[in-house]
Amino acid sequence: MVMPDVHAPAPDPAERRGRWSRLATGAELPFIAQLVVAGAVFIATTGMRDDHDVTFGAGFAAAVPRLILLVVLAAYLHWLLFTLPAMALARLLGGPRWEAARGALCAVAGAAVLTAAHAWWVTSLWDVPFVPAAAWIAGAGVLPVTAAWYARHRWLWWGGMLARVGALTGIALLVTALGGFLQVRTGFHAYEPPRLERSQYVGEWVGGGGAYRLSLRENGEAEVGNLPPGKRNSGLWEACSGTGTWHFEPKHESGGIFHRGPRDRVSLSIGGCSFGDWQVAGTADQPELFYVVRDPDGPGGPDVTTLHRV
Template identity: 60%
Template structure:
């Protein structure tokens, strides 16, 4: 009589600790955020920086951003990847480790989706896309480390190598984009008549430009250095369209078409510069300290 071998339980995690089920997952999560930030900076020339520059602001915030990335990586490891891999270990069937990890991740995704939808009333499809997009690489890294019985150091070396290659590609791509001006952003060139009408922004800023040159503004930001950050001015006056010979690239400080306002009683007012696109134009001003500028955009209602 042949005795059938009893099914063997899932192999224990290296070292017998549950935390080793998700080795390297936090590194993968942090790496994808760093690479995403590098790609964002490398493609900055494709977006409007409103003359304040993406790179300068990013360098200022780098230490705090890196700290937040580390905290987010370990929080994601604790709340998502580790529960997903623990569920994968508890599942008796199917026997394939990769599929078990996928099923575990799906179950945890569903739990987080239900919590986010009930707590914040966020759209389901965007929540699913965000959870899936940020969780795929960490779960894959955790499965790979558990399947190969790799420790944290080995995973750090592998993820570091892949991240370094990705960052190098982002840097090269950024230089090529800057050199070739491929899909570079250009401010819209609008006729004077296209500025006529109502412009709103921030819930409180309002500007009405009439065809005859009259202007009516509510809560317009002041230029006066002694004015506080919330000091504004409202009134009626005139506006003048100031076109430029040619629109330059914002990253190079090129000129933009603008609107000059003259409202008695408000003193000097900032010029509202053109932004957005021809189909969706914007007007904007920049206020605040040069080190921490604030952009106030207006758009069509």
């Protein structure tokens, strides 16, 4: 089915330049689209990274309505704080002569000014570097500003932008789905857990910003400090500390490119603590140990405790 090309009646130049309400028509649509496509790409590439044996389940499905609402609200907030001011600066700096070219250049200049201002605001509130903050803000604003300039240049209504953005988003989602299918079938860059020797697990492991500690010794002794308990519904201050033993359990290699091999495991036996097997994650250069606590009857998702070697 071919979507109709929805245009508004083109007004005369003086009336066209005076309508501020149409400066950023449809700019929120590409913002929503890029978030949807980015989420689809994230899901499609799950097999290329370590998911710590935690996949999307019922908890994710239940959160979808809230995620949609947050995406729509973020789109309109971005429209108000970024795209509309950028197009307003383009309107002030532009003119009737060479309107299309000057409008595009002024929109870029306005977006650059707003990017710097927003990045400065972000760095003043949070401890993040200026350059990465500016890059993320500018990257998220490229498509909305381009769409707003296109809609104003072509004098499109919101429906015309919806047809174009919807078609391009559908194509991007189909390509993403095809890429995800091919990645699963071919095992392209598929993640495999590291295969280490027992001696490589000996040493100090920390997690939770240094709050969790695990010491594995060559003689098989283990000491833990402040590790979260291996069960749900524990007390607020309940934690596991003590000494005991550990045992390394290597598993077989992967069964082929279509199957991720089972992870090697480290079993802990600590008096007064209830743990299952700690599984191996990360890479050979930066290995990790993680433990998943699942509650099939609980409303929340799995709890994952991750430790990395010091």
